[in-house]
Amino acid sequence: MMEAFDPAAVGWARAQFALTAMYHWMFVPLTLGLSCLLAFFETFYFRTGNPEWKRITRFWMRLFAVNFAIGIATGLILEFQFGTNWSHYSWMVGDIFGAPLAIEVLFAFFLEATFFAVMFFGWERVSPRFHLFSTWMVAIGSSLSALWILVANAWMQHPVGMTFNPDLARFEMQDIGALITSPAAVTHFLHATSSSFVLSALFVLSVCSWYLLKGRHPRLAVRSILVASVFGLLSSLLVILSGDQAAYDAARFQPMKLAAMEGLYQGEQPAGLVVFGLLNPDKQPGDDRPTFRHPLHLPFLLSLLANHRLDSFVPGIDDLLYGNPEQGIEGVAEKMARGREALAFLSRYRQARQHGDAEAAALNLEAFRQIEDRLGFAYLNHPEEAVPHVPTLFYGFHVMVALGFLFPLIFLLYLALAYRGRLSRHRWLLRFGLLLVPLGFAASQLGWVVTEMGRQPWAIQNILPVHVAQSSLAATTVQSTFFIFLALLTLLFIAELRIMLNQIRIGPEEEKR
Helix, strand or coil, X not given: CCCCCCHHHHHHHHHHHHHHHHHHCXXXXXXXXXXXXXHHHHHHHHHHCCHHHHHHHHHHHHHHHHHHHHHHHHHHHHHHHHHHCCHHHHHHHHHHHHHHHHHHHHHHHHHHHHHHHHHHHCCCXXXXXXXXXXXHHHHHHHHHHHHHHHHHHHHHHCCCCEEEECCCCEEEECCHHHHHHCHHHHHHHHHHHHHHHHHHHHHHHHHHHHHHHHCCCHHHHHHHHHHHHHHHHHHHHHHHHHHHHHHHXXXXXXXXXXXXXXXXCCCECCCCEEEEEEECCCCCCCCCCCCEEEEEEECCHHHHHHHCCCCCCECCHHHHHHCEHHHCECCHHHHHHHHHHHHHHXXXXXXXXXXXXXXXXXXXXXXXXXXXXXXXXXXXXXXXXXXXXXXXXXXXXHHHHHHHHHHHHHHXXXXXXXXXXXXXXXXXXXXXXXXXXXXXXXXXXXXHHHHHHCCCCEEECCCEEHHHHCCCCCHHHHHHHHHHHHHHXXXXXXXXXXXXXXXXXXXXXCCCC
């Protein structure tokens, strides 16, 4: 039996999770990237003995410490919501989703936190070799923390390695190796971490641009820019490669997301890639209205992106929504009908079990297993619910991609000018460099908006709709906690911003003479 739900409560719960996730992700990328840059800076100090590299390391370490501390606070708030606003989700998939989160806390986070204390306070208390080892352990621990979080999120995009327990109505872990090694998990980890490295490199360039504009700390600024530019350039290339793989994975596992990202309503063979276009706001699935105004297409490229073949068919929103028998695509209405059949078989199985009818239970269970992959569709009210918000995905994806191709050009320009000692002469570039941090954060946040909004209406792709995953809470309850978290997180963000700006204004420690 499908329970009624309160759309307002679901909306506020989604808004609260989005709020805390987006605030938390403002701190995580800097933690990931700066930890690696610190390890590189200190390695140069260890190998050369040049005190300037130690000075550089200690300066960026202070900024890293501020960001690390506040990132922990926002992360705790985020995880607690699984037990408050999303208790049905936790009940149904807690055995699977909770495992990587527990590993992250028990192993990766403790590794990171333990060596952080040595790294930050141990300059004069441990040997240089052990201090360098501690800094690298912090960098490795940060990446391992990200790995387990991203494994959990990738499982929501492409659920694998589990089985459904019909007696408890829960999904249970079967193969944790399948979670870790699934294509979605590998791509998620590479793309999210490399984009975080890019953001941290942009942060370094922005801070150092300000120093050069003010004529302060030129040696620190130029050396930091040289390292960050190389780091950012290599990371940008990995972002592009992993982004290509992410699109390929979306075509296989989440084709509706890819169609919405490209504003593709009618499937094409071959399909062109939209470089630029304005969506028609009146366009609806199934109608004959044009999708774009003033579009610019590159022929064949969407087919290449989606299937790695120039002549392949890429399904559109209408194909996926209403079905396309010629391409073997089942429509959402058919999936909903099969899902309700699965729900009926499951109900009859449980009734037979209660009455001790083993034969009837076995027959209904076998019938259920044949169509259990459609069970989640039983909880949709109408087929159009399966279509995510196209404008959000289309514009978010295209702005993110444009910035993703802009950043490596910026790193190349900074690297060339800094290497030749001409960077200070190009004040226009240094002024533009002050904008790199907000641009980097915009690209990073848009990546997550596209990832999560593209999965809607599912909490777990094709298995658990969002409104089923939410706790049975009144909308007013969730609304009140939303504003409490909004105030708390905003205060934390303002506090970090003021502390970071103050540390940047103070600058690095002066060399001892």
